[in-house]
């Protein structure tokens with residue numbers, strides 16, 4: 142059987158991985174400054190993560206959401222502790238797009254409205270409502286186009302208010318740091334305005350933290366450099382360090398009812414143990430603070446490259462050049478054995494390493510970048 146070829150592939154075949162490196166069958170080490178698309182948070186094959194998953198596999202790996210699974214409550218408590226959002230409620234699912242679907246659905250249930258306001262450059266996933274609120278016509282099928290969505294630019298609070306005034310908007314969804322779009326970031330003032338407008342017009346504010354959450358930005362959630370309290374927060378990627386797990390945090394004003402949301406796989410025993418192991422290591426190794434320190438180091442080194450613009454925050458960073466970076470990324474992989482990310486802004490090289498990255502890894506990256514430039 143042939144694979145359905147939707148991914149353009151690099152000719153690299155990793156067979157094992159450790160911390161910030163992946164290795165091919167010949168033992169060639171690749172420095173992973175991409176983290177498998179911002180997924181690897183505590184480092185590849187972390188011993189505590191492996192031990193937690195092994196232990197759980199030896200007991201029970203999965204049962205449906207029809208039984209008591211105390212690991213879900215343990216995880217909710219741990220997320221509450223890390224994020225200080227103790228009064229929120231956790232619903233678990235298995236991917237970023239699924240988190241977005243559930244967030245939008247909750248906003249629509251809660252407000253009784255159906256239109257969504259999203260932002261230019263947004264990426265929220267590829268499933269039905271998630272892709273409809275993604276600013277990329279090429280991946281929106283006619284089926285998805287029936288969703289009622291409008292896109293406005295960041296910072297244009299008048300455009301936001303004009304739409305909310307119409308009274309039919311259930312949710313405003315935003316990425317506190319745009320990922321796939323190329324690291325554009327709304328200002329703190331604009332985010333605070335969004336909260337105010339959403340409160341005024343009975344609209345839910347959704348912070349999409351699928352990529353920026355779980356300490357990658359230097360705060361637990363990226364929006365937490367402001368005082369806002371979104372109605373719903375989506376999370377996935379770094380939450381499981383490679384195990385497929387996602388979830389939403391729901392403000393106490395939004396009430397649960399049996400059957401309102403549901404999933405077969407979401408919140409299974411293994412998924413909870415993976416996420417708990419991630420939180421243990423984030424805390425024990427102070428990786429959130431470390432992300433902030435590594436950002437400073439990265440910025441100092443990057444500032445020495447003439448004409449390059451540094452974007453993003455924490456370990457969700459981008460270098461914007463005045464040329465398209467596709468060929469540069471290829472040379473970094475094949476000649477220097479360094480993985481980096483691209484974005485829909487073709488001039489941005491994305492840096493999304495495991496949060497365990499050290500100064501020597503950035504030194505190696507900048508030396509390699511200097512050579513290939």
Ligand SMILES: Cc1ncc(COP(=O)(O)O)c(C=O)c1O
Nearest residue numbers: 236237238264265266320351352
């Ligand atoms: C901000 C954001 N939201 C949602 C998604 C969708 O996540 P997934 O690919 O797990 O469905 C992504 C994926 O890149 C993302 O970056």
